[in-house]
Amino acid sequence: MAISLWKNVLQTTKERILQQRGVSLYNSAHGYEEEAIKKKLQQFAGGSITLSKEDDGIGILTLNNPKLMNAFTGTMMLELQERVSELENWKDGKGLIICGAGNTFCSGSDLNVVKAIANSQDGMNMCMFMQNTLTRLMRLPLISVALVQGKAFGGGAELTTACDFRLMAPGSEMRFVHKRMGLVPGWGGAARLVAIVGHRAALRLLSGATGVDPEMARRLGLSEETLESSDGSGALEEARAWLGRHTEGPASVVRAVKEVVAAGRELPLEAALRTEKDIFGRVWGGPANLEALARRAKHK
Numbered sequence: 001m002a003i004s005l006w007k008n009v010l011q012t013t014k015e016r017i018l019q020q021r022g023v024s025l026y027n028s029a030h031g032y033e034e035e036a037i038k039k040k041l042q043q044f045a046g047g048s049i050t051l052s053k054e055d056d057g058i059g060i061l062t063l064n065n066p067k068l069m070n071a072f073t074g075t076m077m078l079e080l081q082e083r084v085s086e087l088e089n090w091k092d093g094k095g096l097i098i099c100g101a102g103n104t105f106c107s108g109s110d111l112n113v114v115k116a117i118a119n120s121q122d123g124m125n126m127c128m129f130m131q132n133t134l135t136r137l138m139r140l141p142l143i144s145v146a147l148v149q150g151k152a153f154g155g156g157a158e159l160t161t162a163c164d165f166r167l168m169a170p171g172s173e174m175r176f177v178h179k180r181m182g183l184v185p186g187w188g189g190a191a192r193l194v195a196i197v198g199h200r201a202a203l204r205l206l207s208g209a210t211g212v213d214p215e216m217a218r219r220l221g222l223s224e225e226t227l228e229s230s231d232g233s234g235a236l237e238e239a240r241a242w243l244g245r246h247t248e249g250p251a252s253v254v255r256a257v258k259e260v261v262a263a264g265r266e267l268p269l270e271a272a273l274r275t276e277k278d279i280f281g282r283v284w285g286g287p288a289n290l291e292a293l294a295r296r297a298k299h300k
């Protein structure tokens with residue numbers, strides 16, 4: 001009796017922790033030194049990460065470092081964490097598009113940073129910092145899309161896997177180049193890639209450092225659609241229209257949809273079912289539900 005009560009308490013606590021956004025995977029108990037790595041990353045400046053929160057509830061997060069194909073400098077990693085916090089607090093948000101400046105997505109970490117922190121302590125801290133940030137990004141109650149134009153290489157390819165969907169422009173390419181660098185993904189990209197394409201395809205892509213064009217990405221289920229436009233603003237408009245079809249309706253309902261799916265993806269079945277019940281309880285009899293009942297909505 002006491003044991004089963006204790007098990008229930010543990011299970012509920014675990015579910016709560018998973019549901020809580022902003023809670024990080026790693027803390028000092030894992031040997032993670034957040035302040036030390038932030039101070040280190042601050043030394044490698046350049047580029048920026050901008051966020052525009054639009055009236056239609058869609059946020060546009062832009063990686064801005066076109067001189068280096070939008071490679072992540074240290075300060076861009078720090079800014080990404082800040083933008084994710086901002087998105088966690090955006091209660092009217094429904095969707096998110098992540099894109100790169102200058103018609104390309106992101107060529108991964110800035111190799112100058114990689115070289116400067118090529119020691120075990122900094123590497124582990126940077127890895128935990130980015131896993132914390134990208135896990136929080138993945139768990140946002142927003143439907144997210146990576147708009148891949150040009151190249152998404154290394155950490156750039158990993159970042160796309162933290163989004164719910166990927167849309168690729170003609171001529172674009174994703175490539176997990178890590179093996180060629182004597183590495184494996186460390187930003188959570190391997191675990192997420194397996195969940196998206198399955199372990200055999202993931203192994204093929206990582207072991208061959210294979211370039212993935214839009215057609216191959218579609219076949220693998222890595223990309224939802226190939227866009228028609230390859231120029232920056234045209235592709236963004238197409239991505240916005242695509243996402244708009246999935247974010248139509250009140251924010252409370254769209255966010256609930258993302259939350260039940262995230263629970264199903266991350267939690268064991270019983271915990272996912274309990275979470276689904278709680279989220280269902282939030283929308284049942286809510287304004288959107290009552291309004292649909294009042295107009296006797298038909299779904300033809």
Ligand SMILES: CC[C@H](C(=O)O)C(=O)SCCNC(=O)CCNC(=O)[C@H](O)C(C)(C)COP(=O)(O)OP(=O)(O)OC[C@H]1O[C@@H](n2cnc3c(N)ncnc32)[C@H](O)[C@@H]1OP(=O)(O)O
Pocket residue numbers: 067068069071107108109110111112114151153154155156158177178181183185186187
């Ligand atoms: C692997 C683990 C790690 C992580 O997960 O954290 C990483 O991500 S490490 C980075 C992995 N990415 C790379 O190694 C990309 C290397 N770059 C390339 O392969 C090419 O530059 C490419 C294919 C992205 C673009 O080729 P393209 O011919 O179109 O352009 P350029 O090569 O002329 O590039 C323009 C300019 O950008 C510099 N650049 C590109 N990527 C990076 C980068 N990741 N870090 C630093 N600098 C980068 C490139 O050197 C050029 O500068 P220039 O001064 O003209 O040489």
